[in-house]
Amino acid sequence: MFRTLNSNEMTEIEIVVNEIYKDKGITEDVNSLYQENNGKIANNKYVVGKVKKKMPTLSDFQKKLEERDKCSELAELLILFLKGNSMGFFDCESSIDANTDIICFDLSDIKDEFTKLYSSVVVLNWAWQKFVLKNKDKNKIINCDEGWYFLKYKEAANFLADVGRRGRKYHTALYIRFTIY
Numbered sequence: 264m265f266r267t268l269n270s271n272e273m274t275e276i277e278i279v280v281n282e283i284y285k286d287k288g289i290t291e292d293v294n295s296l297y298q299e300n301n302g303k304i305a306n307n308k309y310v311v312g313k314v315k316k317k318m319p320t321l322s323d324f325q326k327k328l329e330e331r332d333k334c335s336e337l338a339e340l341l342i343l344f345l346k347g348n349s350m351g352f353f354d355c356e357s358s359i360d361a362n363t364d365i366i367c368f369d370l371s372d373i374k375d376e377f378t379k380l381y382s383s384v385v386v387l388n389w390a391w392q393k394f395v396l397k398n399k400d401k402n403k404i405i406n407c408d409e410g411w412y413f414l415k416y417k418e419a420a421n422f423l424a425d426v427g428r429r430g431r432k433y434h435t436a437l438y439i440r441f442t443i444y
Contacts, residue, residue, distance in 0.1 A: 280324065283327055287317070300314045318357070320356060321344055321353060324341070325338055325344075325345060368386045383407070384419055395430065398433075402434045405426070405436070
């Protein structure tokens, strides 16, 4: 079900991500996230000054990976996660501000068990990368409801246990709620 990326895939991912951002003119300079746009934009709105550029999506990544033709298996596996497919709900630009005090991800509308597990892993991974590691000195709480989903799959259970163990080093408490019916 899960497999590790090989060194060729990891290299290609790095190259493709760098190319996508370069193509969009986005660099480490925060000002590169914006473009001058004096005039009409979508929905009959007008703007004067800078507007945020369109950020890369998973579709952009998959297309570029496919074009390079060095990781065709990985490019093909990603099709399932593109907009319009069963797990395409992550194929979009993020509008989450990780500096807010409370962030809640509501996955209650996802009915398929595997999709809910996959979504939970993605959300926890995001929380770890963008919330825990970037705010090392701040006390944090991550609440994982319906934690039993993770226990059904060895790799997912290991991931949850790892987040719980490593969280202490970063002033993070992980609360897992197991609902029993």
